[in-house]
Amino acid sequence: MTHISVTVDGTVYEDEVEPRLLLVHYLRERLGLTGTPIGCDTSNCGTCTVELDGASVKSCTVLAVQADGGEVTTIQGLARDGEWSELQRAFHERHALQCGYCTPGMIMAARDLLRENPHPDSDEVRKALEGNLCRCTGYQNIVRAVLAVAEGETASGERTGFAQEVTA
Incomplete structure (x- = not known):
């Protein structure tokens, strides 16, 4: 297990994760942020795109440990005070x-x-x-x-x- 600290949609999460855990699975399964779908698991479809440190990435190609110390924005983090972006x-x-x-x-x-x-x-x-x-x-x-x-x-x-x- 590896310790990570990642800010997701403005909230800091401290967690222990398997080094091979994909960011998309971390977001959905550990954090319950199911707005980021799992599509192809091969980076072909782009459904799992999120922002990592201000750049879009396909979260099925990024390990959760690679996001350690970073900031992730998901589709769920775009709305402010109940208002869509x-x-x-x-x-x-x-x-x-x-x-x-x-x-x-x-x-x-x-x-x-x-x-x-x-x-x-x-x-x-x-x-x-x-x-x-x-x-x-x-x-x-x-x-x-x-x-x-x-x-x-x-x-x-x-x-x-x-x-x-x-x-x-």
């Missing part, structure tokens, strides 16, 4: 999901894109999300949702503050 809201408003299985990973990867490139075009969004598979939507509404946040508006036309949200 701008990306979560945009995915909902733009119908950027059907079954919803890929949605957490898509949103986390989109956050990473928008942090690096706050004004992507549709080709850049598609390129950034190519490691995240959706078997339902055809990606059109996913791309529209990401572009809506980049352009700073919701479906109702309300201006958003994504840049402040991501850097906060």
Whole structure:
């Protein structure tokens, strides 16, 4: 067993883990954060994407011990005071999901894109999300949702503050 200390969604966890325990299993089984789905276990689908120290990673390719001393943000950590983040809201408003299985990973990867490139075009969004598979939507509404946040508006036309949200 190996001792780890990791901050997940703003809460510090001290734990003893098997050195071979994957981060996705630690999040789901030890911490009960089931918003991060397990997809393929081979890093092909991206459903398990989370942020580790501010960068998106596929949590099925990271050992929990590799997150020791780090900060992890999951899809569940994006909402504040019961309010969805701008990306979560945009995915909902733009119908950027059907079954919803890929949605957490898509949103986390989109956050990473928008942090690096706050004004992507549709080709850049598609390129950034190519490691995240959706078997339902055809990606059109996913791309529209990401572009809506980049352009700073919701479906109702309300201006958003994504840049402040991501850097906060």
